[in-house]
Amino acid sequence: MTLQTTKTHIVHGGTLRYCRHDSAITGTPMTLSVFTPPGEGPFPVLIWLSGLTCTEDNFTSKAGAYRAAVEHGVIIVAPDTSPRGQGVADDDAYDLGQGAGFYVDATQAPWAPHFRMESYVTDELIALVDAGFPTTKTRSVFGHSMGGHGALTLALCHPELFQSVSAFAPIASPTRCAWGEKAFTAYLGDDRAEWVKHDAALLLESGAASGVYDDILVDQGDGDQFLTDQLKPELLKAAADKAGQKLTVRMQPGYDHSYFFMASFIDDHVAFHAARLKG
Amino acid sequence: MTLQTTKTHIVHGGTLRYCRHDSAITGTPMTLSVFTPPGEGPFPVLIWLSGLTCTEDNFTSKAGAYRAAVEHGVIIVAPDTSPRGQGVADDDAYDLGQGAGFYVDATQAPWAPHFRMESYVTDELIALVDAGFPTTKTRSVFGHSMGGHGALTLALCHPELFQSVSAFAPIASPTRCAWGEKAFTAYLGDDRAEWVKHDAALLLESGAASGVYDDILVDQGDGDQFLTDQLKPELLKAAADKAGQKLTVRMQPGYDHSYFFMASFIDDHVAFHAARLKG
Numbered sequence: 382m383t384l385q386t387t388k389t390h391i392v393h394g395g396t397l398r399y400c401r402h403d404s405a406i407t408g409t410p411m412t413l414s415v416f417t418p419p420g421e422g423p424f425p426v427l428i429w430l431s432g433l434t435c436t437e438d439n440f441t442s443k444a445g446a447y448r449a450a451v452e453h454g455v456i457i458v459a460p461d462t463s464p465r466g467q468g469v470a471d472d473d474a475y476d477l478g479q480g481a482g483f484y485v486d487a488t489q490a491p492w493a494p495h496f497r498m499e500s501y502v503t504d505e506l507i508a509l510v511d512a513g514f515p516t517t518k519t520r521s522v523f524g525h526s527m528g529g530h531g532a533l534t535l536a537l538c539h540p541e542l543f544q545s546v547s548a549f550a551p552i553a554s555p556t557r558c559a560w561g562e563k564a565f566t567a568y569l570g571d572d573r574a575e576w577v578k579h580d581a582a583l584l585l586e587s588g589a590a591s592g593v594y595d596d597i598l599v600d601q602g603d604g605d606q607f608l609t610d611q612l613k614p615e616l617l618k619a620a621a622d623k624a625g626q627k628l629t630v631r632m633q634p635g636y637d638h639s640y641f642f643m644a645s646f647i648d649d650h651v652a653f654h655a656a657r658l659k660g
Numbered sequence: 661m662t663l664q665t666t667k668t669h670i671v672h673g674g675t676l677r678y679c680r681h682d683s684a685i686t687g688t689p690m691t692l693s694v695f696t697p698p699g700e701g702p703f704p705v706l707i708w709l710s711g712l713t714c715t716e717d718n719f720t721s722k723a724g725a726y727r728a729a730v731e732h733g734v735i736i737v738a739p740d741t742s743p744r745g746q747g748v749a750d751d752d753a754y755d756l757g758q759g760a761g762f763y764v765d766a767t768q769a770p771w772a773p774h775f776r777m778e779s780y781v782t783d784e785l786i787a788l789v790d791a792g793f794p795t796t797k798t799r800s801v802f803g804h805s806m807g808g809h810g811a812l813t814l815a816l817c818h819p820e821l822f823q824s825v826s827a828f829a830p831i832a833s834p835t836r837c838a839w840g841e842k843a844f845t846a847y848l849g850d851d852r853a854e855w856v857k858h859d860a861a862l863l864l865e866s867g868a869a870s871g872v873y874d875d876i877l878v879d880q881g882d883g884d885q886f887l888t889d890q891l892k893p894e895l896l897k898a899a900a901d902k903a904g905q906k907l908t909v910r911m912q913p914g915y916d917h918s919y920f921f922m923a924s925f926i927d928d929h930v931a932f933h934a935a936r937l938k939g
Contacts, residue, residue, distance in 0.1 A: 390916055390918055390920040390921075391881075391883065391912075391913075391914035391916070391920070391921070391924070392924055393923075393924045394924070397920060442721075442722050442919065442920075443721050443722060445724035445727075447923075448924075604670065634670075635670040636670045637669055637670070639669055641669040641671040641676060641721075642669075642670070642671075644671065644672075644724065644726075645671055645672045645673070
């Protein structure tokens, strides 16, 4: 259960490692990237969760996050979005199966044995990173789209693990959009009571993690093609307001769903978390 | 001969366009990206030339250059590295044919009709960009590896077109490395006298563009796997010293040949050119 480094790059004076390990949780090899700033640490950890179709490489090569990581002295970890491989169930569609783990533990066939991304992130990934790198054993979580849903739901369900949470264009309420309904039906079954604890807006509304996070930062492009049908940040905002949870949604004019959007505001998110990880 | 925009993204408040056009020079469709900062301009132009295997997308999505482009108010243009398509000659190797135009005008079969990247950049691309965007009609050029060779040789052979030139890990002397010897033999034939005007070190040594550029900036990772056999910045430095041309080679400790290296120092290069484009 140890990390192997498959590739190393120097970036902005820090060290970026592409890693793999045999996961006890998913029962498959898993891949991730880990960026450590220069110096001996210990450093707090920022976990990035990516969106549909992504591997660990999309964020790593396109988000431009490491300059800010050096500035603030934080480690950034980006895992793959699902188990993968020949023995792992899959679907022809881009929004189910490999590349679409949705950060839940599947209970339904054929997904149940391997698709356990909630436990993978909250149990195994955190422990592996704390064991393998000079961390302060404190961490925050952020992500994009499906990974924004992942960041919000994991932070709301596991508030003891995280100091702060933010998201880019998150799937705010997967029980009320096509992406979420499809994935949750497949992974969790037809009983919608099981879905509720994986829906950020419903979790907020029910008071999950009440009083834990001083603010939650959400950036959303108003030119995002998925805004109206899939993402629905207004449900998140309404739920937060109802629960008395401060949540800042910044509608960014003209921005779309791409990494160009994330690269434009990634510095703000790293700074948001760094202030809370060191405060 | 006009540019069509195929995709638009907002990035750092500016506008990034992926474009295509039918090239009169290559006789094929050509693709490029054009980033314009916010505001009406006119803006000076920075042309990026990419390395082997790249399209216009590698730099565009991975270099993280657009924050600095907004800061300094410059347009950045990144063309594809060669003509492409079914009717265009190609080779199975990554270092010849499509994706490997080497910024020369081929004189040899089967490359001659389409592979004319020197004329493409210096004639057609510049004119297209000046016609289609609010430019000051002044520009500089930079690039990576094969594109670093392209930037240096085009700037040295066409000093009337450019205000400044810089490079990341350029092929400093293609007549004296395997990549260059292979490409020049294929594109230009066996007569090495034809090669000399496409070799940055030999051009510098012969006094090309003497007195035009106050400095030439080169960044080179000392962990670059191609440093010793293919890139040879020491030949460039020796030639510049001999010719009395100021040339700053910064050996960057631990950095490799990847876009992680370029992303780490891209701000310095944009600032280097901006100072000379506006000075």
